[in-house]
Amino acid sequence: MTMDIHATQDAFLRYGDVVSTQFQKVPGSSILVRYIRSSYQNDPARSAVELIIFLFAVGYLLSPSYSTRKPNKVVLTEDEIDDLVADWTPESLVQPETAFEKAENEKRPTIIGPTGPKSRIATSTGSKIVTNLASYNFYNLIANETLKEKAIQTLRTYGVGPCGPPGFYGTQDVHMKTEQEIAEHLGTPACIVYAQAFSTISSVIPAFSKRGDIIVADKAVNYSIRKGMQISRSTVYWYEHNDMEDLEKVLQKVVRSQAKKPLTRRFIVTEGLFENVGDVIDLPKIIELKQRYKFRVILDETWSFGVLGATGRGVTESQNVDANQVDMIIGSLAGPICAGGGFCAGSPEVVEHQRIMAAAYTFSAALPAMLATTASEAIKLLQDEPEMGVKLQENIEGFWGQFDAKNFPKQQWVVCRSVRENPIMLFVLKEDLVARYSLSIEDQEVIMQEIVDESLKKDVLITRLKPMPQIIGTNARERQWQPLPALKICMTNGLTKKEVEQAGTNVRRAIHTVMEKRKFKR
Numbered sequence: 001m002t003m004d005i006h007a008t009q010d011a012f013l014r015y016g017d018v019v020s021t022q023f024q025k026v027p028g029s030s031i032l033v034r035y036i037r038s039s040y041q042n043d044p045a046r047s048a049v050e051l052i053i054f055l056f057a058v059g060y061l062l063s064p065s066y067s068t069r070k071p072n073k074v075v076l077t078e079d080e081i082d083d084l085v086a087d088w089t090p091e092s093l094v095q096p097e098t099a100f101e102k103a104e105n106e107k108r109p110t111i112i113g114p115t116g117p118k119s120r121i122a123t124s125t126g127s128k129i130v131t132n133l134a135s136y137n138f139y140n141l142i143a144n145e146t147l148k149e150k151a152i153q154t155l156r157t158y159g160v161g162p163c164g165p166p167g168f169y170g171t172q173d174v175h176m177k178t179e180q181e182i183a184e185h186l187g188t189p190a191c192i193v194y195a196q197a198f199s200t201i202s203s204v205i206p207a208f209s210k211r212g213d214i215i216v217a218d219k220a221v222n223y224s225i226r227k228g229m230q231i232s233r234s235t236v237y238w239y240e241h242n243d244m245e246d247l248e249k250v251l252q253k254v255v256r257s258q259a260k261k262p263l264t265r266r267f268i269v270t271e272g273l274f275e276n277v278g279d280v281i282d283l284p285k286i287i288e289l290k291q292r293y294k295f296r297v298i299l300d301e302t303w304s305f306g307v308l309g310a311t312g313r314g315v316t317e318s319q320n321v322d323a324n325q326v327d328m329i330i331g332s333l334a335g336p337i338c339a340g341g342g343f344c345a346g347s348p349e350v351v352e353h354q355r356i357m358a359a360a361y362t363f364s365a366a367l368p369a370m371l372a373t374t375a376s377e378a379i380k381l382l383q384d385e386p387e388m389g390v391k392l393q394e395n396i397e398g399f400w401g402q403f404d405a406k407n408f409p410k411q412q413w414v415v416c417r418s419v420r421e422n423p424i425m426l427f428v429l430k431e432d433l434v435a436r437y438s439l440s441i442e443d444q445e446v447i448m449q450e451i452v453d454e455s456l457k458k459d460v461l462i463t464r465l466k467p468m469p470q471i472i473g474t475n476a477r478e479r480q481w482q483p484l485p486a487l488k489i490c491m492t493n494g495l496t497k498k499e500v501e502q503a504g505t506n507v508r509r510a511i512h513t514v515m516e517k518r519k520f521k522r
Contacts, residue, residue, distance in 0.1 A: 100442075104449055109456060116143055117494030119461065130456065131503045133489050134463045138307065138423045139388050140494030141338040141378055150377050151370050158369035167355060170366030178372040182331075182343050185379055186313055187323045190351040193343050193375075194360050195367040197332040200342030201300050202228035203360035204330055205269065207353065208298075209234045213265040214258070216250050216295070218242065219481050222275040223468045225300055229269070230471050241277065244285045251293040266295045272315035273304035276465065276483035278418025278426040280304070283319045287326070296327040306336030308421055312382040312389065318421070333375040336423075340371035391493040395500045396423055399491055402504030403427070413515050414487065426465055427487040437520065444485035447514060451487060454510035460503050463488045 024030065076084075097105070109121045111132075117140060119132040141147055154174065164170035175193055183191035194200040205228030209215055213234045217225070220241040229236050237254060240246040247268075258264065268290055273280055283299075290297050301314040309317025314331065316323045323329060329345045344354060354361055382388065400420065405412045414427040429444055439447070448464040455462050465486040489507065491500070 100446065100449075107453060109461060114142065116140065117492050117499075121456075121461065128459065130459045130461045131495065131499060131506075132461045133491065133503060133507075134461045135492075136335045136424075136490055137338060137492050137494070138336050138392055138490070139338075139378075139382075140492055141381070143494065144381070146381075147338075147374055147377050151374050154370045154373040160370075161368040162366045164365060165362060166366045167362055172366070172369050172372075174369045174372045174376075175366060178376045179343070181376050181379060183345055185311075185383070186316070186329060186345050188329065188345040188347075189324075190348045191343050191345040192351045192354050192358075192361065193333075193341055193367055193372065194358075195341050195364045196360060197302065197334040197340070197342040198224045199360035199364070200332070200344060201225055201298075201302070201330045202231065203358040204328060204344050204354065205229055205267075205298065206232035206359070207357040208296075208328075208350075209265060209267055213267070214254055215267050215269055216247070216254065217269040218247075218271065218274075218281075220274055220277050220483070221269065221271055222300070222302070223471075224302075225269060225271070226468070226471050234267075242274075242279060242281060244282055244289070247286075248289055251289060251295065255293055266293075267298055268295045269298045270300070271303070272299055272301040273308065273419075273422060275303050275424075276426075276468070278416075278422050278424060280308070280315065280318075280419050280421075283315050283321050283326075287321060298328045298330070299326045300330045302330065302332040302342070303335065303422075303424065305331035306378075306382060307423060310386055310389070312336070312379075333371070333378075337375050337378045339375035339378060341367040341375070388493055392423060392491065393421065394497070395493055395495060396420065396425070396491045398497055398500040399425065399489070399504045402501065402508050408508065413511050413520070417484075417486070423491040425487075425489045425491065427489065428484045433520065441482070441485060447518070448485045448487055450514045451507075451511050454513055455507050458506040458510055460506045460510070462507060 112120045112122055112127055115132060115135055115137065117132055117137070118129055120127050120129055158172060158174065162170035162172060166175065179191040179193050182193070183189065194203070202224045205215070205225070209229075209232045211233040213232070214237065215229055215232070215234045216237045216239060217229065218241055219238040237250050239250045251268075254266065258266075268286060270281055270286065272283070286297060289295070299315070304314040304318075306312040306314075308314050311317065313323075314329070315321070316326065316329070323345070324347075327346055328350055331343050331345070333339045333341045333343065344351070356362065397420070400416065401407070403412070403414070403416065413430065413433060415430050416425050416427050418425045429439065429447065433439070434444065445464075445467075452462055452464055465483055465488045467482050467485075487507075495503070
């Protein structure tokens with residue numbers, strides 16, 4: 001037994017000598033041995049702690065990054081699942097209707113059949129014909145047989161739609177033709193056509209202006225412009241509506257603040273014909289300020305293209321400004337043109353940049369060929385038949401005449417804020433009336449809706465200007481500005497002079513009836 005123990009000890013010692021000999025052959029082993037001996041002699045506890053830390057590190061590195069054990073799964077019965085589903089209340093996608101909105105929607109008229117200057121609407125007892133002053137059919141192009149025939153031919157040739165984005169296989173020859181014709185019509189080198197009117201300006205802005213860039217905008221710009229500025233994440237400065245002096249002060253402020261900073265892109269963004277006010281910009285002055293302070297101009301002519309100017313080219317034509325002095329001209333093909341989509345005209349570099357950078361162009365299906373052809377034909381009609389615009393202007397003047405204070409001094413409760421050339425007439429309550437009766441914005445909205453309902457009783461279909469959805473931003477002025485409640489009356493050249501005068505008389509009488517019921521006194 002003793003011999004076995006000695007033999008085992010001798011074998012262990014020989015094995016230890018072999019290991020020691022092999023370890024000493026490792027480079028740096030002598031340094032490690034001296035360190036361990038010195039550390040043990042001076043502080044044995046330290047060596048123990050270091051050993052524990054070393055073993056923990058090795059174990060941590062070798063352990064899996066996640067547990068391979070299956071978690072304990074709670075198995076629910078069918079009844080328990082049904083109870084949980086019944087108790088869950090999803091968050092609403094939209095805000096609940098207010099009492100005012102609910103009442104308005106319940107009385108909203110429904111048009112039966114095609115729309116036009118005279119339209120049939122459903123009533124509680126059947127239907128009736130009304131004068132339609134609530135659509136953008138300014139030139140009655142909806143009833144134009146030439147446009148209808150062209151649209152049918154295009155539909156039979158190209159089908160309903162390209163079903164693909166323009167940059168992939170959605171671009172067709174009719175799109176290229178429409179872009180060329182719009183550019184020639186405006187007098188610009190190039191043009192790009194989008195599939196949606198609303199998303200045109202909201203895609204053009206972020207395609208050029210990014211975080212850190214600067215936008216100076218009129219505080220009355222429409223909702224689609226505001227969405228574009230929000231998406232761009234640019235720094236936005238606001239100036240008072242249509243106030244060129246205030247615009248120049250803001251431009252000077254921007255130039256001073258950026259004097260010692262890296263160069264950034266700077267834009268002036270405005271509308272040609274303001275959707276929520278109805279007035280027109282001073283384009284020559286804006287061009288002057290643009291050149292003086294080195295800004296670019298993005299001009300939204302959604303409501304002025306096809307309306308202003310002898311051939312409908314917009315503000316540039318009506319104010320005799322070279323379209324090439326405006327960096328980007330955005331317009332709609334869905335309003336006065338009665339087709340669909342929108343466009344941006346400018347230099348070839350501006351246009352080509354959008355084909356890969358504008359979200360609404362890159363990621364949306366292309367405009368249906370039928371609508372592209374309709375837009376081209378409608379523009380040709382405006383060029384070849386300027387009398388359409390003359391007739392429209394005559395009807396606008398005829399309607400204005402029904403609200404002339406000289407002819408009807410006792411029935412002047414409202415005032416039109418739109419310029420005389422604008423077929424969209426916005427009538428707001430007079431300031432002295434609002435002040436005298438302390439009418440809040442909510443009170444004014446209710447009054448306008450009552451006038452809309454009363455006008456319909458008198459066989460005239462009109463609408464009212466709705467407030468813009470709020471966009472939460474960093475600028476308080478952006479959040480607070482809203483258009484005044486107004487009647488929104490859209491004129492068309494599809495009515496005779498007598499029909500326009502009769503419609504104006506009925507609207508004026510509807511206003512008078514509502515005001516008399518409320519016991520308002522002039």
